[in-house]
Amino acid sequence: MPSKIRLHVEHALGAGQTLPLDASQAHYLFGVMRKGAGDVIEVFDGRSGGWDAEVVEAGKKRGVLRVLEQVRPQQDPPDLWLLFAPIKRARTDFIVEKAAEMGAARICPVLTDFTNSERVRRDRLQAHAVEAAEQCGGTFVPPVAEVAKLGAVLDAWPPERRVMFCDEALAGRGTVLSRGPGPVAPWAVLIGPEGGFSDAERQRLANLPQAHPVSLGPRILRADTAAVAALTLWQTTLGDWA
Amino acid sequence: MPSKIRLHVEHALGAGQTLPLDASQAHYLFGVMRKGAGDVIEVFDGRSGGWDAEVVEAGKKRGVLRVLEQVRPQQDPPDLWLLFAPIKRARTDFIVEKAAEMGAARICPVLTDFTNSERVRRDRLQAHAVEAAEQCGGTFVPPVAEVAKLGAVLDAWPPERRVMFCDEALAGRGTVLSRGPGPVAPWAVLIGPEGGFSDAERQRLANLPQAHPVSLGPRILRADTAAVAALTLWQTTLGDWA
Numbered sequence: 001m002p003s004k005i006r007l008h009v010e011h012a013l014g015a016g017q018t019l020p021l022d023a024s025q026a027h028y029l030f031g032v033m034r035k036g037a038g039d040v041i042e043v044f045d046g047r048s049g050g051w052d053a054e055v056v057e058a059g060k061k062r063g064v065l066r067v068l069e070q071v072r073p074q075q076d077p078p079d080l081w082l083l084f085a086p087i088k089r090a091r092t093d094f095i096v097e098k099a100a101e102m103g104a105a106r107i108c109p110v111l112t113d114f115t116n117s118e119r120v121r122r123d124r125l126q127a128h129a130v131e132a133a134e135q136c137g138g139t140f141v142p143p144v145a146e147v148a149k150l151g152a153v154l155d156a157w158p159p160e161r162r163v164m165f166c167d168e169a170l171a172g173r174g175t176v177l178s179r180g181p182g183p184v185a186p187w188a189v190l191i192g193p194e195g196g197f198s199d200a201e202r203q204r205l206a207n208l209p210q211a212h213p214v215s216l217g218p219r220i221l222r223a224d225t226a227a228v229a230a231l232t233l234w235q236t237t238l239g240d241w242a
Numbered sequence: 243m244p245s246k247i248r249l250h251v252e253h254a255l256g257a258g259q260t261l262p263l264d265a266s267q268a269h270y271l272f273g274v275m276r277k278g279a280g281d282v283i284e285v286f287d288g289r290s291g292g293w294d295a296e297v298v299e300a301g302k303k304r305g306v307l308r309v310l311e312q313v314r315p316q317q318d319p320p321d322l323w324l325l326f327a328p329i330k331r332a333r334t335d336f337i338v339e340k341a342a343e344m345g346a347a348r349i350c351p352v353l354t355d356f357t358n359s360e361r362v363r364r365d366r367l368q369a370h371a372v373e374a375a376e377q378c379g380g381t382f383v384p385p386v387a388e389v390a391k392l393g394a395v396l397d398a399w400p401p402e403r404r405v406m407f408c409d410e411a412l413a414g415r416g417t418v419l420s421r422g423p424g425p426v427a428p429w430a431v432l433i434g435p436e437g438g439f440s441d442a443e444r445q446r447l448a449n450l451p452q453a454h455p456v457s458l459g460p461r462i463l464r465a466d467t468a469a470v471a472a473l474t475l476w477q478t479t480l481g482d483w484a
Contacts, residue, residue, distance in 0.1 A: 075460065094336075101467050103459065137462045217345065217483035218317065220379045225343050228470040233478060241459035 005033055005041040006050070006134045008141060013048045013067055018056075021063040030058045042071060044133070046141045049074040074139050077103035078239045079186040081161070084108075084227055085115045085193035086147065091224045095191075096125045098224070100132035100142055102231040103240065104189075109147040114195035120147040154204060161186040163211045166230045167197060177214060177237040184238045189230045194223050247275055247283040248292070248376045250383060255290045255309055260298075263305040272300045284313060286375070288383045291316040316381050319345035320481045321428040323403070326350075326469055327357045327435035328389065333466045337433075338367045340466070342374035342384055344473040345482065346431075351389040355440035362389040396446060403428040405453045408472045409439060419456060419479040426480045431472045436465050 007029070011019050021029065029035045036058050043053045043065065050072030057064035082104040086092045092109070099107050107129060109120050125144045133141045157163075162185055164177065190205075197205070205211045216229050235241040249271070253261050263271065271277045278300050285295045285307065292314030299306040324346040328334045334351070341349050349371060351362050367386045375383045399405075404427055406419065432447075439447070447453045458471050477483040 098467050098470075101461060101463050102471070103461055136464065215483070217477055217481075219343060219345055221343050222378065225340050225470060228340075228467060229344070229474040232471040232474040235459055236475060236478075239459075241457070 005029070005035065006137070007041055007043050008130045008134055009043050009045055011045065013043065013045050013051050015051075015067060015069055017067040019043065019053060019065040019067060021065065023061040026059060026061055026063040029055070030060070030063060040068070041065070043067065044072075044139045046133075046139070047074060049139050050137075072137070072139060076140050077105045077142070078184065078235075080104050080231075080234060080239060081106040081108055081186075081188035082142075082191070082227065082231065083110050083150075083153065083163075083188055084191040084223065085110055085112045085150075086120045087116070087194055087223050091222070092120070092125070093128050094224045095227045096128045096144065097132040098228050099231065100129040100138065101136050102228065103235060104142050104231060105140075106145065107142050108145040108153065108188075110150040110153055110190075111147060112150045112193050113198035113201055114193045116193070116195075122146055150201065151204070154208065157208070157210065158186070159210070161188055161210060163187070163205075163208065164189045164214050164230065164234055165205050165211045166191055166214055166216050166226055167202065167205075177212065177233065179238055179242065187234065187238065189227075189234055191223055191226050191230060247271070247277065248379070249283055249285050250372045250376055251285050251287055253287065255285065255287050255293050257293075257309060257311055259309040261285065261295060261307040261309060263307065265303045268301060268303055268305040271297070272302070272305060282310070283307070285309065286314075286381045288375075288381070289316060291381050292379075314379070314381060318382050319347045319384070320426065320477075322346055322473075322476060322481060323348040323350055323428075323430040324384075324433070324469065324473065325352050325392075325395065325405075325430055326433040326465065327352055327354045327392075328362045329358065329436055329465050333464070334362070334367070335370050336466050337469045338370045338386065339374040340470050341473065342371040342380065343378050344470065345477060346384050346473060347382075348387060349384050350387040350395065350430075352392040352395055352432075353389060354392045354435050355443055356435045356437035358435070358437075364388055392443065393446070396450065399450070399452065400428070401452070403430055403452060405429070405447075405450065406431045406456050406472065406476055407447050407453045408433055408456055408458050408468055409444065409447075419454065419475065421480055421484065429476065429480065431469075431476055433465055433468050433472060 039055045042050045044050045052068040053065040056066050082099045086109045281297045284292045286292045294310040295307040298308050324341045328351045
């Protein structure tokens with residue numbers, strides 16, 4: 001874990017730039033973390049790497065930072081989306097946190113035929129992705145898409161984006177991913193809900209030319225475990241862990 | 243997720259066997275899950291696969307099941323230990339749950355130089371491992387060892403057991419695991435604490451002939467994420483996902 005406090009900001013960054021803080025940022029930095037004028041933290045805007053910034057004004061509900069110098073290069077993840085069916089709140093939060101840590105470029109909650117939970121607050125999940133990047137030294141924050149029905153998502157599926165489709169019904173079978181010559185095309189990882197996919201969904205995915213069914217071993221995994229395992233498999237085979 | 247209720251029992255299993263339930267099992271089955279005489283659940287003892295069992299007596303604080311027939315073969319994990327440094331309670335619970343799901347054969351909490359949390363209740367962690375097996379259709383429950391200092395564990399390290407040692411300081415370097423000819427020797431996966439290993443620990447591990455340093459990609463991962471990612475890497479390369 002990075003020892004310096006890290007804060008994601010919307011404001012574009014550059015040396016000498018002045019950064020106004022909003023009330024919640026000021027509360028966090030000065031109230032919770034006890035920082036004050038002269039202290040240095042790291043800020044990142046999701047596009048320009050990490051920058052040291054000095055506190056020049058510390059108020060109860062506002063504050064100002066001055067950007068010093070870049071201390072960390074921008075590191076974007078590969079072009080990998082994570083599609084998952086929301087589950088119980090704590091485990092959904094967990095999936096979003098893990099997707100941000102593991103280097104997903106976009107997080108897409110999808111409603112499947114057997115999805116139990118339909119209440120998904122996009123802003124809450126986005127805040128979890130921001131926090132994961134702050135805590136883990138990330139410079140990129142994956143956007144969280146609005147929740148959508150899996151059928152509608154597949155109707156509009158981009159022809160060039162392949163899908164690693166993880167289905168517990170495959171236990172022990174499925175294709176093996178391997179890196180071919182040439183660039184890795186855009187990909188997505190799709191994790192099913194805890195009840196599995198419906199027969200209609202399985203049929204639909206089987207007919208999708210971009211779909212690659214992949215097994216996550218002989219045991220049944222919870223959806224949150226499956227998300228981390230699937231992202232690991234993809235990153236080590238096709239992504240930036242290779 | 244299996245649709246039938248699954249219960250881990252200490253009692254050895256066999257067709258026709260009578261199974262007495264303790265108060266907490268009776269409360270769970272009859273109070274919480276509303277089961278009654280004649281209902282069928284699945285039981286497993288960690289050694290004999292999964293068995294259907296019928297409720298023959300349902301009381302408030304006690305009950306009796308009768309074992310019917312085996313419905314699931316015993317599935318033991320490979321001989322893989324997970325060693326990890328305990329962190330905050332919820333994330334420690336999570337690591338134990340995930341280790342049970344991912345097929346670790348033994349779970350060993352170890353105290354490292356930079357471990358923050360020292361209060362580890364073995365019985366609580368063991369209950370999490372049992373619950374994970376119950377929920378995920380497992381027939382094996384990994385034992386949770388008593389917490390021990392990493393140095394003492396390494397002093398008594400079995401010569402034939404290799405260690406996949408995941409260190410965030412390796413980011414992007416480390417050896418690549420590959421399956422050689424012959425049987426896979428006993429292994430362990432070792433996950434460091436959130437503050438990383440100390441220099442003395444790194445030195446010690448570097449000098450351990452059984453240690454294989456492995457990188458978990460270019461991003462810093464939380465310890466719970468690292469545990470799932472490392473178990474995935476091991477299982478897909480050397481374990482029973484291959």
